[in-house]
Amino acid sequence: MNNRFIYLDHAATTAMRPEVFEAMQPYFIEKYGNPSSIYSLARDGKKAIEESRDKVAGVLGGRSDEIFFTGSGTEADNWAIKGVAYANKFKGNHIITTSIEHHAVLNTCQYLESDGFEVTYLPVDENGLVTPEQVEKAIKPNTILISIMFANNEIGTIQPISEIGKLARERGIYFHTDAVQAVGNVPINVADMNIDLLSLSGHKFYGPKGIGSLYIRKGVKITSLLHGGSQERGRRASTENVSAIVGLGKAIELATRNIEEQSKKLIALRDRTIEEVMRKIPYVKLNGHMMQRLPGNVNFAFEFIEGESVLLMLDMKGIAASTGSACTSGSLDPSHILLAIGVSPELANGSLRLTFGEENTQEDVDYLLEVLPAIVERLREMSPLYEGVEGGNKSYAV
């Protein structure tokens, strides 16, 4: 076994920063009061929540009273979509989204379809992009919501959010964006970008798990998803998770402080990885857009081999990565995202996602480039599909 450990799966989740943990710590045991209570013990927690809300608002360019804390990114997505759908169903029942959304959006839309809503799933091009024109064409008189992710979780493609926001606003249609992968990685401004609703999730930017936030522009008509007490100004019930809220605030502050510098660093790691892997390993395809791409995202499809095997071998070498395919998600189907950008099912099975984060270095890339070609080669040697390929017979079906 190997003592080296390199984490290249920051899109799945991130380690909490020590500063975030420190900020949270007082609220676990010491300042445990329920923020809705009136006694002194509760006061610090309440204040801390509002400070955290201010931070999120500041980062997103919204107002503090437009920020609502949720139990996760998934909850934020569910709330945004179901909440707007049910609150506006007398205006219309049509929703526009894309075919490459996260399941938190896709499955919510599918649920709404079973409840009488009509959903258009826009196709994307080979790079994973939708165009504003496509969105515009899909708009119908009964369209009430457009939900398009800011950046894709598998292939990292960044959508033309500003343009879509603009045309949605002009037509008075609500615009939601799942920015779970984008926050902390690319600059966002809900006002400039005409975003009405935006979802984010703490654990994707070195904050805690089990906490998210939904930005809801003042005036947006939305029903609650969690009914109950009057927390979050009556819109999202449940005793506030003070420590996690504080952690999210701290994390978003830290993640966006040097966002440009950090982004440059990640892009350097990303681009070198892409370049070198494509140079060293034959029969490989880069999934996603070359430029409109999350700074830390790399996604390859290797021919003749299957992704989980690559992951397991990388894991034995101390590298944690993921695949867009089957195995991680508990499902056996190839990634709907890769299929949507036109990758064949067989090739989709051979995908590998590497997502860099703040602690990664060029040495990590060195090491990756050292071990990955051998792993791919070894698995190809074992693959019945590779037999005789080296002799010129390039590919089975790309």
Added chain:
Amino acid sequence: MNNRFIYLDHAATTAMRPEVFEAMQPYFIEKYGNPSSIYSLARDGKKAIEESRDKVAGVLGGRSDEIFFTGSGTEADNWAIKGVAYANKFKGNHIITTSIEHHAVLNTCQYLESDGFEVTYLPVDENGLVTPEQVEKAIKPNTILISIMFANNEIGTIQPISEIGKLARERGIYFHTDAVQAVGNVPINVADMNIDLLSLSGHKFYGPKGIGSLYIRKGVKITSLLHGGSQERGRRASTENVSAIVGLGKAIELATRNIEEQSKKLIALRDRTIEEVMRKIPYVKLNGHMMQRLPGNVNFAFEFIEGESVLLMLDMKGIAASTGSACTSGSLDPSHILLAIGVSPELANGSLRLTFGEENTQEDVDYLLEVLPAIVERLREMSPLYEGVEGGNKSYAV
């Protein structure tokens, strides 16, 4: 100011036990892997989640695959009620609950009423009890769900859950109980008590905030509330909040280990408080049932004074307590629970809830008994309603 601090608001929330925090700690920074990933980093988290699930199942008397983790008690309540309602709406649209449920249940039911469901809110007697006979009478051919809380959060009254469970099961109607206040305080067995769905919340028994659980008996037809990834066997999406899940497991284990002993201790504190306060302070009423009552719950209504004032003065003396009334909840209306047991609105405004927990002692009660009578007296002196009362004019409207 005063250096003493006595926390008598355990029904609102509790301080996390140090052991719980210790159990959680490794999952914040060190073992941060996403449990759905396949690499080694994720393995510990996944295992820890399943161990936690086993603990919850063990405590409740259910099976591990019947336990689902949620982001809160509120989410568990919303899921149970909406999930069963929507999954069974073709069987019927009638739900039975009580008028003293927590808002997480009440407001969910009200929401369902706006969506075509019919809800019977059973009245309770002066002690806050519903009878199995009332429930039985309310059942109609289109009844699909009975949701009755295990124990009340304000007045502590414990309902005849076993009997209600039995009659629901006999008629093939699903039975949900909001046991957020009961877990860790009274013994529960979902099998013996014929409970189909049960909600609980970590921070009420010295566990973390922002984590809850819903027990769903195998075979119950229920739709998801959070759609998305395939976590929790596809029924509750979102990256698992590993540390909080581990914390909940540890907390429920510790809270139920010596439940009888702990219960005896709390009952001693409770009963002495009730007895002495009623002896020392005139014009006071005990709200809730004398016997069928949570071990740690005391709830008084003081005539001629208003609850928030009492709380503030107690706070200045270092005692954290709460009121069933207005001020804490952000609403100005008197508690729906006190009104439901027939307390007049004016008297309901003068309520004080004291809820004892594991760290409380008889010395705490001594201190409370020392300061409370003076506070009540002082506020009465200030009250226009009290003028001339001492001279025999006992009460305005109890």
Added chain:
Amino acid sequence: MQYSEKVMDHFMNPRNVGIIENADGIGQVGNPQCGDIMKIYLKIEESIIIDAKFKTFGCGAAVATSSMATELVKGRTIEEALKVTNAAVAEALDGLPPIKMHCSILAEEAVKAAIDSYKEKNGLLVEKCDNNACGKNCCNIHHLEKFK
């Protein structure tokens, strides 16, 4: 609930608690169902409020606004006192939480009611208020939309 230090001070050490025997004006507003009752007693000599006292049933803000209102009107002419608005009471307390603003209205109305009773007793009341929402009826105040 986050009260300012000033509110807490006026709650814990309320000024002018009590009653004035043979008061020249007494005003009571609110009702116990709403959770607040304020009763203000005024001693008035030559149109000047030379003493003010109160009794209040209510929350911390209700006590503090009563205390502050009596402080603000003492030594003033009744015309000046009538100009003490709820906003002035709240401001003098370094602000109130939004859901407690109604207490400051109650305090303003209690002072007005006490002055009205003085005027009435002395035949000075020219115009009668026949608008139910003018502050004689607590429940209208409590449910004014702007304080929700």
Added chain:
Amino acid sequence: MQYSEKVMDHFMNPRNVGIIENADGIGQVGNPQCGDIMKIYLKIEESIIIDAKFKTFGCGAAVATSSMATELVKGRTIEEALKVTNAAVAEALDGLPPIKMHCSILAEEAVKAAIDSYKEKNGLLVEKCDNNACGKNCCNIHHLEKFK
């Protein structure tokens, strides 16, 4: 995904990888769309499997079950080999995660297909399978309800 140590061992150090030139029986099951292809080569002498090799495109479990299946059939008669069930393969690996059980079926079917090809070549095949779900078609296996 939690694989047993045995699975990881057979994945990282697979036994019998490779091809057998002039094999007596070759069986291939699965297809790349489903994410798994297993190809098994057998050397058979007097009804005894004296050598077995495989090539597999697939996940960790696919490789490990291929490895284990070839180990289990080596040295056996073809009749014995035909009795090596998917459960036996999985058990020999100290179990498989539920969603990976289909790999063990694939391994069983690959062995059967290789033996079938041997029998066919040698005129021994008595009954023909004309049931699509018998294992010749990967996609039917993958979507068997009991493995969902």
